[in-house]
Amino acid sequence: MTRLVPLLLLVSLAFTGRLLAAAGGRPMTVDDLLSVKSVADPQVSPDGTQVVYVVSEVDREAGRSNSSLWVVPVAGGEPKQLTTAKGANTHPRWSPDGASIAFVSSRSGSNQVWLLPLDGGEARQLTDLPIDVDGPIWSPTGDHLAVVAHVYPGLSPEDTAKKDKEKGEVKTSAQSYDQLMVRHWMSWNDGKRSHLFVVDAKTGAARDLTPDLPVNVPPAPFGGSTDYAFSSDGKTLAFTAEPLENRPWSTNSDLWTVPVDGGELTNLTAxxxxxxxxxxFSPDGKWFAYLSQKRAGFEADQWVLNVIPTSDLGTGKPIPLTAVIDRPVSSFSWDRDRPALLAIVDDGGDSVVYEVPALARMAPRPILTGDGSYGDAQRAADGVIVFTRSSAARPTELWADPPGPDNYRTLTAHNNALIEPLDLPSAESFTFAGADGDEVQGWLVRPPGLEEGKKVPVLFLIHGGPQGSWHDSWHSRWNLALFAAPGYAVVAVNPRGSTGFGQQFTDQISTDWSGRVYEDLMKGLDHALDTYDFLDADRIAAAGGSYGGYMVNWIAGHSDRFKALISHAGVFDLHSMYFTTEELWFPEWEFGGPPWENPEAYQTHSPSNFVQNFKTPTLVIHGALDFRVPDAQGLGMFTALQRRGVPSRYLFFPDEGHWIAKPANRVTWWNEIHQWLAKYLDDSSS
Known part of the structure; x- marks a missing residue:
């Protein structure tokens, strides 16, 4: 971990005129953001009366996060902390009888599964492998757990640890590869793969159920324990595995089954x-649910929630329950007592909860919407729904919704003391006519302490993906409240390509990265300037990350309306990007094939071809471990700006990837951004 750098003032002295907050509170600072406690991974107990969850806090001195387990009654009451050991204490899962909680802890020096009895007593270590394990889930029968661990295919955990030791003793640092992927996201390919293990719940003995599989279970880098599940009788495990062929340019992950006792793997979705x-699997064992996409090679195709009778697994035709709503499903859980599911759906700029009948006799319907974004919805006892909720003005906490109208109530308040003294303006939704006259949605966040009749600078944010969206939610990195804190009004538009507005709207950015989406963005900014009279049209900056960084680079060659630009992890040269990124399915879908088949698309939409027009002062940010958008893209943008004589700055993080995650680096990231904006947006006469 990098040592913490001394905290820089958020150039607050330069903003004294604009930092005067309303009587209700003061503007947020980066210290406040890093002090927010992350509330995540709620799990309802088998009897539906309690929720165990994880609270994580940034340890600035250690340069990491400490996480602990908490439990709270569904009926309400004071949350109770269950673990106090420093380091990682994560991924709690109730045993079927509710007597204990399995979780992952680093307290023994590596990540292992521990069991915590609920009737009192200390947690005991269950697994003791020479390698880390993660993601424990219980068998419904309570005699086994499933976990994942990284091994060399064909080698045991012990032999994997031995091989790692031998590799560490070799003097040469040379690495050789015979096939792609050489690296992925922010890790080089070391030959190991994540495999699925079954663990004896009494002895901790572990057995690899996928010993010779040459790909990851679950898929890297973002797969988790929702990608494997026990059957209701505990005899079978279903799991998600990466494509067996052409992995760098294939999105064809499949669902497989394997007997818990070991044996042949069966592909269910070939x-x-x-x-x-x-x-x-449904609690009664009658149904099997999963998510799927239709179009090969397109990572942003709509995720549809399907069910199929377990008696038809591998042979029957699944029922696409959510295809009718034309919105992507991000996660789901089975209802407690009936054949229905609760799904988290990306819908119109928010994450909302839908109830989805498994029998498809009734259409899915939204049941929890508005006032922020929802997640992790589960049915507890007496019909209560437990979920997480956040907004641009409120960090994530646990909530409960008993049957009946408007019965929401909070279960946790871990961040109340922190946010009470802060002025955190809400995100306001607006719509406008974008390209082709289509309706496009966006968000406005007012600056804290906005004075009547005063004009304020505008920060125009562009999201990544490009198939993503801005939600009314609390973000630990691109936090809307902290962007607004120095006195800026934040405008964040969901242009063509954004998710949650229908698949056709999402599709319309592919092969057109700089067309209708650019028109949507500019019309959205114009609409905000025309609608909100406190926005200063003469003091506007734009910032974005990933695709948002690409669009900032594009804007640099196509518009002079901005006083300053900030490009984080942005694509600069599409041709070289193709040959250095890892997930080749992405550019091949977005630009209609590889460069040698469709060179015109790569040339037409590449910001590098418009360097002659660069004039706007630009802050360029990149991480050396960003293998998704390699750091040469950021360096190329900075080189072009410097050669053109444009005021510019290159902020480089040797130990970060696509996202800036380490506490000290996050402080630097925010300070550099606020300083850059102050330099070009601050009006000394105000």
Whole structure:
């Protein structure tokens, strides 16, 4: 971990005129953001009366996060802390009888599964492998758990640890590869793969159920324990695995089954050439649910929630329950007592909860919407729904919704004391006519302490993906409240390509990265300037990350309306980007094939071809471990700006990837951004 750098003032002295907050509180600072406690991974107990969850806090001195387990009654009451050991204490899962909680802890020096009895007593270590394990889930029968661990295919955990030791003793640092992927996201390919293990719940003995599989279970880097599940009788495990062929340019992850006692692997979704994920058996064992996409090679194709009778697994035709709503499903859980599911759906700029009948006799319907974004919805006892909720003005906490109208109530308040003294303006939704006259949605966040009749600078944010969206939610990195804190009004538009507005709207950015999406963005900014009279049209900056960084680079060559630009992890040269990124399916879908088949698309939409127009002062940010958008893209943008004589700055993080995650680096990131904006947006006469 990097040592913490001394905290820089958030150039607050330069903003004294604008930092005067309303009587209700003061503007947020980066110290406040890093002090927010992360509330995540709620799990309802088998009897539906309690929720165990994880609270994480940034340890600035250690340069990491400490996480602990908490439990709170569904009926309400004071949350109770269950673990106090420093380091990682994560991924709690109730045993079927509710007597204990399995979780992952680093307290023994590596990540292992521990069991915590609920009737009192200390947690005991269950697994003791020479390698880290993660993601424990219980068998419904309570005699086994499933976990994942990284091994060399064909080698045991012990032999894997031995091989790692031998590799560490070799004097040469040379690495050789015979096939792609050489690296992925922010890790080089070391030959190991994540495999699925079954663990004896009494002895901790572990057995690899996928010993010779040459790909990851679950898929890297973002797969998790929702990608494997026990059957209701505990005899079978279903799991998601990466494509067996052409992994760098294939999205064809499949669902497989394997007997818990070991044996042959069976592919359940071989007939679908696109992605399948998140297998889940219904509590009564009659149904099997999962998510799937239709189009091969397109990572942003709509995720649809399907069910199929377990008696038809591998042979029957699944029922696409959510295709009718034309919105992507990000996660789901089975209802407690009936054949229905609760799904988290990306819908119109928010994450909302839908109830989805498994029998498809009734259409899915939204049941929890508005006032922020929702996640992790689960049914507890007496019909209560437990979920997480956040907004641009409120960090994530646990909530409960008993039957009946408007019965929401909070279960946790871990961040109340922190945010009470802060002025955190809400995100306001607006719509406008974008390209082709289509309706486009966006968000406005007012600056704290906005004075009547005063004009304020505008920060125009562009999201990544490009198939993503801005939600009314609390973000630990691109936090809307902290962007607004120095006195800026934040405008964040969901242009063409954004998710949650129908698949056609999402599709319309592919092969057109700089067309309708650019028109949507500029019209959205114009609409905000025309609608909100406190926005200063003469003091506007734009910032974005990933695709948002690409669009900032594009804007640099196509518009002079901005006083300053900030490009984080942005694509600069599409041709070289193709040959240095790792997930080749992405550019091949977005630009209609590889460069040698469709060179015109790569040339037409590449910011590098418009360097002659660069004039706007630009802050360029990149991480050396960003293998998704390699750091040469950021360096190329900075080189072009410097050669053109444009005021510019290159902020480089040797130990970060696509996202800036380490506490000290996050402080530097925010300070550099605020300083850059102050330099070009501050009006000394105000």
């Amino acid at each position: 007939g679908n050439p696109a992605a399948d994920a998140h297998p889940s």
